[in-house]
Amino acid sequence: MPLTQAEAEQLLTMPKALIDASPIELTLTLTLDQYRDLISVYRREAFILTIERGRRKRTRLKYQTRARKIVILARLDLDGAPHRNPDDAPYRPGEWLEGTHLHLYREGFEDRVAFEPADVQDRPFQNTQDAVKSLEDFLRFCGVVSWPPIQLGI
Numbered sequence: 001m002p003l004t005q006a007e008a009e010q011l012l013t014m015p016k017a018l019i020d021a022s023p024i025e026l027t028l029t030l031t032l033d034q035y036r037d038l039i040s041v042y043r044r045e046a047f048i049l050t051i052e053r054g055r056r057k058r059t060r061l062k063y064q065t066r067a068r069k070i071v072i073l074a075r076l077d078l079d080g081a082p083h084r085n086p087d088d089a090p091y092r093p094g095e096w097l098e099g100t101h102l103h104l105y106r107e108g109f110e111d112r113v114a115f116e117p118a119d120v121q122d123r124p125f126q127n128t129q130d131a132v133k134s135l136e137d138f139l140r141f142c143g144v145v146s147w148p149p150i151q152l153g154i
Contacts, residue, residue: 003071005107011067012074012105015041017146018049026061026131027053027153038065038144047073049144051135054079061131063138072111075103076138078128083114091115100128 003011019037026032032053039046047067054060064075077083078100087094090106091113101114102125117125125137132150139147 002110003067003105003107005105008067008071008073008105008107011045011047011071012065013143014045015143015145016045016047017041017144018148021148023149023151024051024135024147025151025153026051026135032061041145047142049139049142061134063135065138065142071105072103073105074138074142075111076117076125076128076134076141077101077103077114078131078134085113089113091119 016038019039024034024036032051034051036049037046038049045067047065048069050062050064050066052062059079061078062075062080065073067073080099080101082096082098083101084096085092085094086109089109097114097116100117102117102120103111103114105111106113117128125134125141127133132152135150
C-alpha cells in the first residue's frame with residue numbers, strides 16, 4: 001500500500017502515544033523482539049513500534065515504526081549491517097552506509113533509502129551510542145509524545 005511522500009510525512013510526525021504503559025525493557029544479552037501498539041492522539045490512526053536486538057551481533061538494535069500495519073515509516077539501525085542505497089535514490093544514490101543509519105519512507109522507494117542520522121537536520125539524534133537515548137530520540141522523531149519508562153536490563 002504505497003503512500004505519497006506527504007502522507008508518509010504526515011503519519012510520521014502525527015502526535016502518537018504508546019497504548020501499553022508498562023516499561024520498555026532493553027536487555028543487553030537476551031534476544032529482543034518487542035512490538036508495541038501506538039495510537040494517534042486523535043485516535044484515527046494506529047501504528048506499531050518494533051524493537052529488535054540482533055541474534056548474532058548483540059550490539060545491533062533496530063527501532064522501527066509502521067503505519068497501517070505494513071508501511072515502514074522510519075527505522076533506526078544501530079550498528080546495523082551495511083546498506084546500499086538504490087542507484088536512483090534521492091540521498092547518496094548507490095552509496096553504502098556502514099553501521100548506524102536511518103531508513104525513511106520515500107515515495108517510490110518505500111524504506112529502501114537510508115540516511116546518516118547526522119544528516120537529518122530537522123530532528124537530530126543526540127547519541128547513537130546510547131541505546132536508551134537513541135530510542136528516546138527515535139520516539140520523538142516519530143512523533144511519539146508520551147511513553148513509559150525505558151529500562152536497561154541485563
